[in-house]
Amino acid sequence: MYKQARPHQKRRKRSGAEVREEGLAAARRLLLDRGPAAVTLANIGEEIGMSHANVIHHFGSAAGLQSSLMGSMVADLTTALDDVVDLLQTDTAAPRTIADRVFDAFGKGGAGQLAAWIVLSGDVGQLDPVRKAVRELVDALIARSQQEAAPERVRALVMMMAVCAFGDAVIGPHLRAMLDQGDDAMRDLVAHILPLFLVPSGLFPPPEPA
Incomplete structure (x- = not known):
């Protein structure tokens, strides 16, 4: 069965602080809904509409993201x-x-x-x-x-x-x-x-x- 693609959404430009805030909020949701294993850079990127590379740019690494969430x-x-x-x-x-x-x-x-x-x-x-x-x-x-x-x-x-x-x-x-x-x-x-x-x-x- 043909699966219809999602309509393209224009991405707004966000500051580094906004990206980190949105990323941490998404990470918290993933932790509560799906557990620690779901708190990955790829999942965060998908949640906030950002590429894996850009998420790495703002958090440094998966460990950096997880440490920020913990803090x-x-x-x-x-x-x-x-x-x-x-x-x-x-x-x-x-x-x-x-x-x-x-x-x-x-x-x-x-x-x-x-x-x-x-x-x-x-x-x-x-x-x-x-x-x-x-x-x-x-x-x-x-x-x-x-x-x-x-x-x-x-x-x-x-x-x-x-x-x-x-x-x-x-x-x-x-x-x-x-x-x-x-x-x-x-x-x-x-x-x-x-x-x-x-x-x-x-x-x-x-x-x-x-």
């Missing part, structure tokens, strides 16, 4: 965690709000897939900027609790939230389907457990009985 997504994750810190400092964050922000950062923002990719690639140095954001989140929770006994509980809490959000982003949809759970099941669980870590410190009121 961009890590920056988004640290910003999302900073937003949680801001909420805590203004006393407007309820447990579910905190859970939603952290889970959104790992899920909708793609940080879960990114973290898995970074760890499996061995390039864990890319995660260094997250360290500061995580520590600031711990400090904000401790400051809000104003209790000497809080630090150990808070660090355990942040670890629990991060691991749960990461796992939910990477394999959550499949596990939830196996267990007949709704899309928000893990968020609901974390929001319910969160006060239990910190009730003695007065950070949040105890959860209401189910």
